[in-house]
Amino acid sequence: MIKNHFLIAIRNLWKHKGFSVINIAGLALGIACSLLILLWVQDESEVDGFHKNNTQLYSVYLRYFPEGKTEASYSTPGLLPEELQQTMPEVELASGLAWTTNNSFTVGDKVLKEDGSAASPGFFRMFSYPLLAGNAAEALKTPESIAISRKMATAFFGSPELAIDKTIRYDNRENFTVKAVFEDLPAQASEKFDFLLNWEFLKKENEWLTDWNSNGPKTFLQLRAGTDPELLEKKLLHFLDAYNKENKTMRYEMGLQRFDAQYLHGHFENGYLHGGRIEYVRLFSLVAVFILLIACINFMNLTTARSMNRLKEIGIRKAMGAVRWQLIRQFVGEAIIVAVLAAILAIFIVWITLPAFNGLTGKAIVLPFGHPVFWLMLLGLTLFSGILSGSYPALFLSACNAIEVLKGTMKSGAGSLWLRKGLVVFQFVLSIILIISTILISRQVQYVQHTNLGFDRENLIYVPLEGDLIARQEVLRQAALRSPYISGVSKMMGNPTNLKARTSGVDWEGRNPGSINYFTHSLVGYDFIKTLQLEISQGRDFSRNFATDSSAYIINEAALKILNYKEPIGRYLTFWGKKGPIVGVLRNFHFQSLHNNIQPLILRLEPAAKTGFLSAFTGNTFLVRTRPGKTKEALASLEQLCKELNPKFPFSYQFADEEYAHLYKSEQVTDRLSVIFAVLAIFISCLGLLGLSIFTAEQKAKEISIRKVMGASTASLFGLLSTDFMILVGIAFLIAAPIAWWAMHQWLQQFAYKTDISWWIFGLSGLLAVLIALSTVSFQAIRAININLIKSLRGE
Template sequence: MLKSYFKIAVRNLWKHKVFSLINIAGLALGMACSLLILLWVQDERQVDGFHKNSSRLYSVYLRSFPDGKVDASHATPGLLAEELRKVMPEVELAAGFAWSTNNSFSVKDKILKEDGNAAGPEFFRMFSYPLLAGNAADALKSPESIAISRKMAVAFFGSPEQAIEKTIRYDDRKDFTVTAVFEDLPANASEKFDFLLNWEFMKKENEWLTDWNSNGPNTYLLLRPDANIAQLENKLLHFPDAYNKANKGPRYEMGLQRFDAQYLHSHFENGYLSGGRIEYVHLFSLVAIFILLIACINFMNLTTARSVNRLKEIGVRKAMGAVRWELIRQFVGEAIIVAFLSAILASLIVWIALPAFNGLTGKQIVLPFIHPVFWLMLTVLAIFTGILSGSYPALFLSSFNAIQVLKGTLKSGSGSLWFRKSLVVFQFVLSIILIISTILISRQIQYVQHTNLGFDRENLIYIPLEGDLIAKQDVLKQAAMSSPYISAVSKMMGSPTTLDARTSGVDWEGRNPGSTHYFTHTITGYDFIKTLHLQMLQGRDFSKDFATDSSGYILNEAALKVMDLKDPIGKYITFWGKRGQIIGIVRNFHFQSLHNAIDPLIMRLEPAAQKGFLSAFTGNTFLVRTRPGKTKQALATLEQLYKQLNPKFPFTYKFSDEEYFRLYKSEEVIGRLSVIFAVLAIFISCLGLLGLSIFTAEQKAKEISIRKVMGASAASLFGLLSTDFMILVGIAYLIAAPLAWWAMHQWLQQFAYKTDISWWVFGLSGLLAVLIALGTVSFQAIKAININLIKSLRGE
C-alpha cells in the first residue's frame, strides 16, 4: 500500500512539473531561511553556556536611585567581590573583572598589541576556560602574575609549555611572569581576552577601585551548590547600605543575574532587567515561523486549487472502498515527500549560503552534518512542514462525495475559494509587515549613522597614548601641529564615542543636600573643544595662558541643567573633593550610543603631577584632526613621528567614524538580515501567487477566448485576471499596516534618539506590495491574453 502511494505521489509530481517545482522551491527556500535562523538562534542561546558551573555562576548588578530616578548596570565597586566572599556564606568563590583594554607586550625584540582584562585570583577556579599550562589556583595569585592565551604563548614563546615562568614586558613599564596559559576562547564566549592581569595590580593602577562609591568593574560569584538564591538576593538587596553611610552617593540596591543569561538579557528598564539581544532572538524566531508559514501556504493554495485534477482519482478510490482516513494519510504522505525533497534542497542552499551568512553576522556557524541531532532536527522540520502544509489539502480533497465526483456533478464550493483567498491575504500580511519593518529599521540605522552628534567625527583619528609618548606627548603635539596635513591636536581619557566613567562625587553651590546626581566625566588636554569642533556656549576652552585652569571644569548643557546655576562661569564646583571654577559650557554632544540620552558631563585637565596616570587601563587617547582630503599624508607623518618618539610600540590608530559605527554593529546586522529575509519572504509569496495565477488562467482559458471573440480589449482581460489578486493585496495591506506600526514603535523605544515613523513609509510599502504582486500576475496574464483562440475553444 505504501509503495502504491509513493508511486502515485511521484507520478503526480512528474505530471505537473511546473507546480511541483514551485512547491518544492517555495518550501525549500522557506525551510532554508528557517534553518539559517534556527542555527543563528541556537548559537546565540549557547553563548557562555559551556562553563561547567553555569547553574551556579552569577553576575552582580546595582540599582541606584539618584533624585527619584532609577538607574541600573553591572558596574560595581572594585572591592565588592572580595567582601562578598568574606561575609556571605552562600558565596563559594568571587572575582572582580575589569573592562577590556588594548595593550602592548614585548619579549626581546618582538612587540604585539593584545586585548585583555584584569580579574580576581579565583577567576579560573570559577570559569571553565581550559588551562594548557599552569594551574587555576596560582594563575592570578600575585600582582606580578599574568595569564595569557595559547595565541600569545605561541607568538612569543613557541608553545604554552615554554611560556610558563617566562617574563613578558607590559607597555614597556612593568615585567610580568607568565603563570598560566589558557586555551584560545571559543566563539561562543561573550568575554574576549588574550591576557588577564592580577586584580591587585589593577587596584594599584586605579585607586578609585578602593572607593565603595565608585563603580566600574563586573563582580562574578560562584555560589555553593546548596545556596538559596532567593534568600541570598534578599540579603544582598540592601547590602551596600553598610558601606555607603559615610558617602554622599545615591541609595543602592543589589541584584543577581545568571552569568550565562547576561549576554541575551543585558538591558535594564526602571532599574530591572528587561530585554536585550533576546529581543532579536525572539524577532528572528518569529520571522522563521513567518517565512515557513508563507511557504506552507503556497503548498496549501496550489494543492487545493488544483484539486479538480484529482477528482476522478478520489472518486474511484472511494468507490473501491477507501475510507477518508486512508485518503488523508495518502495526501499528507505526499506532502511529507515534497517536504523531504525540499529539506534536501534547503540543506544544500544553507551549505552554500552559510559562509556569506557568517560573514554578515560575525558568527562561526557550521552545518553539523556529523551530528545525529542535526539530522533529527532536519527530519522533524520536514515532517512538521509536510503535515502543516498538507493537512488542509488532505482534509479538503478527502471530503469530496464519490457519487458526485464520478457523475461529474460536483461543483467547486465557495468555501475552498475563500479559504485560498484568506491564505493569500495572510501571506501578504506577513510580507508587508516585513517590508515596513525593513524600511523602518534601515531608516533608524541611517539616522544613527548620519545624525549630528554635536562633534565632527569626519577626519578625526584616535591614537593610543602609551609608552614613551606619555612623557613626550607635548613634543608629539608640537611636531604634529607643524605638519600641513594636520589642523588640530588634543587628548582625552577614553574616546569621544564611548565615555562611560560615572560618579556621584560632585558638589556645587546651591545643591540640595538630599539630592544625588550621576555625572559622566573625562580628562582632556588643551585644544579639546577646537579639535572635536564642539560648540562653546559660554566661557572658553582650557588654555595654558591661565594657570588656574588646572583646577577648572567645563560642563555640558545637561550638567548645567542638573546644577541649575545662573551665570555659571566663575562659579565653583567640587569634584572628588577638588574645588575649582567653571570656565566653560559646551553644547550637548553625543558621547555614547544613541540608545542612551545625553548624560551630564564634566571635563577637566589631567593633573600635571600625575601626567599619564590613567593610561594604564582606562586609556588616554591622542586626538588628531586632519585636513580634509589629507588623511593619508597625515597618517604617514604621524607614523614617522610615532616611531621616532615611541620606537618600542607599534603604531596603531582608529578612525572616529568607524568607532562610532561599531556601536551599532548589532543593529546593522539586524537591518541587513531583515532586508534579506523580507526579500525572500516576498519571493516565496510571489511563487505561490504565480502558481495561482497560472491555475486561474487555465481555468478561465475558454472564458478569455470567448471574451476576445466578442471584442474584449487586452486591458479588460488583464483586469479580469488581476483585479481579484490586487483586492487581496489591498486587504492584506489594511491588516498589516497597523500591526507593523505597533511592532516598530515598540522596537524604536529602545533608542533615546530615533527616527519618526513617517506616513510615506506605509505608502511606499503598500505601493511596493501592489507592484510586486502585479508584476507576478502580469506575466501569466499577458500569456493568457495571447493564447490561441481556436485551440482554447476546442479545449486543446
C-alpha cells in the same frame, strides 16, 4: 501500500513539473531560512552556557536612584568582589573583571597588540576556561602575574608549555611573568580577552577603583552549593549602605543575575532587568515562523487549486472501498515527500550560504551533522512543513462525494475559493509587515549613524597613547601640529562616543543634602573642545594661559541643569574632594549610544605631572583632527612620527566614525538580515502567486478566447486576470499596516533618540507590494492573453 502511495506521489510530481518546482523551491527556501535562523538562535542561547559551575555563577548589578529616576548597571566598585568573598559565607569565590582594552606586548624583538582585561585571582577557579599550562590557583595570584591565550603563547614563545614563567613586557613599561596559558576562548564566550592581568595591578593603575563611590568593573560570584540565590539577593540588597559613609545620600540596591542569562537579558528599564538581545532572538524566531508559514501556504494554495484534476482518482478510490483516513494519509504522505525533497534542497542552500551568513552576523556557526539535536530540528521542520502544507488539501479532497465525482457534477465550492484568497491575503500580510519593518529598521540605523552628535566625527582619528608615547606625548603633540595635514590635536581618557565612567562623588554650592546625582566624567587635554569642534554656550576651553585650570572643570548643559547655577562661570564644584572653578559650559553632545539620553558630564584637565595616570590600560587616546581631503597624508605623517618616538610599538589608529558605528552592530546586523528575509518572503509569496496565476489562466483559457473573439481589448483581459489578485494585496496591506506600526513603535522604544514613523513608509510599502504582485501576475496574464484561440476553444 506505502510503496504504491510513494510511486503515485512521484508520478504526480513529475506530471506537473512546473507546479512541483514552485512547490519544492518555495518550501526549500522557507525551510532553509528557518533553519539558518534556528541555528543562529541556538548559538545565541548557548552563549556562556559551557561553564562547569554554570548554575552557581552570578553577575552582580547595582540599582541606583538619581533625582526622580531609577537606573541600573553592571558597573560595580573595584573593592566589591574581595569584600563579598570575605563577608558573605554564601559566596565561595568572587572576581572582578575590568573593561577590555587593546595593549602592546613585547618579547625580544616581537611586538604584538592584543585585547585583554584584568581579573581577580579566583577567576580561573570560577570559570571553565581550560588551562593548557599552569594552574588556576597561580594564574593571577600576584600583581606581577599574567595569564595569556594559546594564540599569544604560540606567537611569542612557540607553545603554551614554553610560555610558563617567561617574562613579557606590557606597554614597554611593566614586566609580567606568564603563570598560565588558557585555550583560545570559544565563540560562545561573551567576555572576550587574550590576556588577563592581576586585579591589584589594575587598582594600582586606577586609584579611583579603591573608592566605594566610583563604579566601573563587573563583579561575578560563585555561590556555594545549596545556596538559594533569591535569599542571598535579599541579604545583599542594602549591602553597600555600610560602605558609603562619606556620601550618606548615595544609595545602592544590589541584585543578582545568572551569569549565563546576562548575554540575552542584559538590558535595564527603570532599574530592573527588562529584555536585551533576547528581543532580537524573539524577532527573528518570529521571522522564521513567518517565512515558513508563507512557504507552507504556497503549497496549500497550489495543491487545493489543482485539486479538481485529482477528483476522478479520489472518486475511483472511494468506489473501490477506500475510507477517508486512508485518503488523508495518502495526501499528507505526498506532502511530506515534497517536504523531504525540499529539506534536502534546503540543507544544500544552508551549506552554500552559511559562510556569508556567518560573515554578516559575526558568528562561527557550522552545520552540526554529528549532533542528534540538529537532525531532530530538521526532522521537526520537515514534518511541520509537510503536515501543515498537506493538511487542508488532504481534508478537502478526502471529503469529496464519490457519486458526484464520478458523475462529473462535483465542482469546486465557494469555501475552497475563499480559503485560497484568505491564504493569499495572509501571505501578503506577513510579507508587507516585513517590508514596513525593514524600511523602518533601515531608517533608524541610518538615523543613528548620520545624526548630528554635537561634534564633527568626520576627519577625526583616535591614536592610542602607549609605550614611549605616554612620556613623549608633548613632543608628539607639537610635531603633529607642525604637519600641514593636521588642524588640531588633543587627548582624553576613552573616546568621545563611548564614555562610561560615572560617579556620585560631586558636591556644589546649594546642593540639596538629600539629593543623589550621578555624573559621567573624563580627563582631557588642552584644545579638546577645538579638536572635537564642540560648541561652548558659556565660558572657554582649558588654556595654558591659566595655571589654575589644573583644578578647573568644564561641564555640559545637562550637568548645569543639576547644579542649577544661574551664572556658572567662576562658581565652584567639588569633585572627589577637589574643589575647583567651572571655566566652561558645553552645549549638550552625544558621548554615548543614542539608546541613552545625554547624561551630565564633567571634564577635568589631565594632571601634567602624572603622565602614567592615563595609561593605555585606562584608554588614553590621542585625538587628531585632519584637514578635509588630507586623511591619507595625515596618517602617513602620524605613522612616521610614532615610529620615531615609539619604535617598539606598531602604529595603530581608529576612525571616529567607524568606532561610532560599532555601537550599533546589533542594529546593523538586524537591518541587513531584515532586508534579506523580507526579500525572500516576498519572493516565496510571489512563487505562490505565480502558481495561482498560472492555474487561474488555465481555468479561464476558454473564457479569455471567447472574449477575444468578441472583441475584448488586451487591457480588459489583463484586468480580468489581475484585478482579483490586486484586491487581495490591498486587503493584506490594510491588515498589515497597523500591525507593523505597533511592532515597530515597540522596537523603537529602546532608543532615546529615534526616527519618526512617517506615513509615506506605509504608502511606499503598499505600492511595492502591489507592484511586485502585479509584475508577478502580469507575466502569466500576458502569456494567457496571447494564447492560440483555435487551440484554446478546442480544449487543446
